[in-house]
Amino acid sequence: MTLMAWPTVASPYERRSLTSGLRVRDESGAMLGYVALIGREHLYARRWPFSRQWTEFPLARVRHVSRGSVFLEGQMPGRVVAADKGAHAEIPTQTLPLAELDEASTPA
Structure with a gap:
């Protein structure tokens, strides 16, 4: 039997895999929304991009992070809060911004 590096369920290491855009599901697999923002103590989900x-x-409710989904413990609803105005219309992408070159660092 091979031991894993961390438990398959309820691991704080799995929380490192959280990214915006993942589907948020409860214990029964019901869709709760998409990850909008990840704070120090809370995860914020939105039902659609412009919610x-x-x-x-x-x-603490995060139990498992798999490809494309994060599963939460229990079926309790979360607390509804007003969306952050700065990220209200933001659509999360995996595209990195282009690098900007300085005039001083460009070869002559």
């Missing part, structure tokens, strides 16, 4: 209300879930 004005987000749902707040404690990170």
Whole structure:
């Protein structure tokens, strides 16, 4: 029997795999929304990209992160909060911005 580096469920290491855009599901697999923002203690999910209300879930409820989804412990609803105005219309992408070159660092 091979031991894994961390438990398959309820691991704080799995929380490192959280990224915006993942589907948020409860214990039964019901869709709760998409990850909008990850704070120090809470995960914020939105039902659709331009939602004005987000749902707040404690990170302690995160039980498993798989490809494309994060599963939460229990079936309790989260607390509804107003969406962050700075990220209200933001659509999360995996595209990195282009690098800007300085005049001093360009070869002559």
